[in-house]
Amino acid sequence: MKNHFLFPPDFRLYGLILFVAGILLGIPNIFFDWEISWLSLNTEPRDIFSGRQNLTNELALTFVLIGLLILCFSSLKLEDERTLYLRLRAYQWSFLVNFLIILVGNWFLYGEYFLYLMIFNLFTPLVVFLMRFYYLIYMDESGQKEIDAE
């Protein structure tokens, strides 16, 4: 059973590099207002994005999202129907966690805090999928070593 939506296994490294670059760019930007000066734009006041804009955060978010997408959609060295089945189980989890966070946030967070939650919740489907998928692979392989040892 061939999964046509997967990149070759080598792409995992590129995804990881992009993700780390995005994190290294994004964290100083969010917490210390650090910006790359040559990414600044001066827009006309009549534009929607009036005044000075800097594209550092846009670049960081793009790197993180594309990096995570590539990591999620890169095949393992040997991809077969069992790994496809494990992927499906991980997708179910990521979907569920994403909507549970929205549900809980809906009741307990208001105003800008809810907005922040929604921004961070952008990443949860991809992050939860990766964690769950590699955990399932790890559990499957460690379970096999136990059986082999018996």
Next chain:
Amino acid sequence: MQNKVKQERVRLNMQQQDLAEKIGVSRQTIHSIENNRYTPSTLLALKIAFIFGKSVDELFVLEPADWEEGSR
């Protein structure tokens, strides 16, 4: 579901890796099938049966619990 993949593989003096390569899956998949941790698709079951020169229902046998699972 019970299966006789391991018995047949051992009978033919075949390693898990050999069988995996013949049918284009990973060794872990063969291991999971043999230990009833993963139920193969029809296509994979047919390939395994072909390699062993058996029919699918000789290799894979339904248990009463499988019927209960299906009726849920």
